[in-house]
Amino acid sequence: MPELAEAEFYRKRWHQAAVGRRVTAVLTHDRAKIFRGTNPAALRRALTGAKLLGSAAAAKQMLFRFGGGAWLGVHLGMSGELRAEPAGYVPQKHDHLVLRTHRAALVFRDPRMFGRVQFHTGAGPPAWWTRIAPPLLSTAFTAEAVAAFLRRRARAPVKTVLLMQERFPGVGNWMADEILWRAAIHPKRRAGTLRPVEARALWRESRRVARLALATIAGRGDHLPPDLNVHIPGSWLFNHRWQDGGRCPKTKQLLVREEVGGRTTCWSPARQKLTG
DNA sequence: GTGCTTGTTGGCCA
DNA sequence: GTGGCCAACAAGCA
Numbered sequence A: 001m002p003e004l005a006e007a008e009f010y011r012k013r014w015h016q017a018a019v020g021r022r023v024t025a026v027l028t029h030d031r032a033k034i035f036r037g038t039n040p041a042a043l044r045r046a047l048t049g050a051k052l053l054g055s056a057a058a059a060k061q062m063l064f065r066f067g068g069g070a071w072l073g074v075h076l077g078m079s080g081e082l083r084a085e086p087a088g089y090v091p092q093k094h095d096h097l098v099l100r101t102h103r104a105a106l107v108f109r110d111p112r113m114f115g116r117v118q119f120h121t122g123a124g125p126p127a128w129w130t131r132i133a134p135p136l137l138s139t140a141f142t143a144e145a146v147a148a149f150l151r152r153r154a155r156a157p158v159k160t161v162l163l164m165q166e167r168f169p170g171v172g173n174w175m176a177d178e179i180l181w182r183a184a185i186h187p188k189r190r191a192g193t194l195r196p197v198e199a200r201a202l203w204r205e206s207r208r209v210a211r212l213a214l215a216t217i218a219g220r221g222d223h224l225p226p227d228l229n230v231h232i233p234g235s236w237l238f239n240h241r242w243q244d245g246g247r248c249p250k251t252k253q254l255l256v257r258e259e260v261g262g263r264t265t266c267w268s269p270a271r272q273k274l275t276g
Numbered sequence B: 001g002t003g004c005t006t007g008t009t010g011g012c013c014a
Numbered sequence C: 001g002t003g004g005c006c007a008a009c010a011a012g013c014a
Helices: A004-018 A040-047 A143-152 A158-162 A173-183 A196-218
Strands: A025-028 A052-058 A061-066 A070-075 A081-086 A095-100 A104-109 A116-121 A256-260 A263-267
Touching: A004 A052, A004 A061, A004 A081, A004 A104, A004 A196, A025 A040, A040 A070, A040 A116, A143 A158, A143 A196, A158 A173, A158 A196, A173 A196, A173 A263
Parallel strands: none
Antiparallel strands: A025 A095, A052 A061, A061 A070, A070 A116, A081 A104, A095 A104, A256 A263
8 A cells, every 4th residue: 555655654663663673583585576686685694683773765665774784675566564563473474574673573565566675785875765756745846847747748647647756756546636636637637738727736735645644644753653544534535536436525426436547546527627 | 257456667659 | 769558567355
């Protein structure tokens, strides 16, 4: 379920369970696809005995910093999940990576294996991390940058454009639909047809949804909610988008679900018109 | 059995 | 070279 707020939620979960602690053992499923492009044996060697020093989340990714210049990157794909289990935890079928400390077991679980673990050593973070686009909540994410991007992707449906990580890092399927619904823009509109006021609404609602999703799903400050998605208000599209016969929280009219750009997309036809 | 699934990538084509 | 579309990846669930 990994979009930007979920990545932050899972980062906090591992961080709180083990920051400042030393890794006593590392278990890997070496043949699991999540290790593609990395070397599980080197990862085990470097992390065993290393202390978890810090962590960060950006877009849909997480980076955990260990002593000795070791960095562990995690992308959760479609079905990945980070868990914090008690010490002595026995790995389950889809647990591909387990880091043990005296207090907890940090578990990466991913049944579909679209996720990815990357291991890096060096004084600074890896290049794939520093290349991640500026966050939606940063000052670099400007209305002008969004407008320029919409012009460049003029012929693509705006739904597809919102899923492009190079400009909207961390936006996934449900966030894209939530943003379009709040901005009252039909997902099939071609990006180049948006009027300036609509482009600006898209920018504003992108930031708003990012902020609300982070506060609601990942909690504020050190607070970690007990579970994902439990406190999402009924006023969001989120809580209605998958129900057959679901209704728009704003108009009370029936929602529509249809594929746009290869992804199931939900919108409120009474609110989001194709002819803008 | 069928038809879905909160993601990314590479190949093909205009 | 750029942009857009689509299938593939894999496993679980209804």
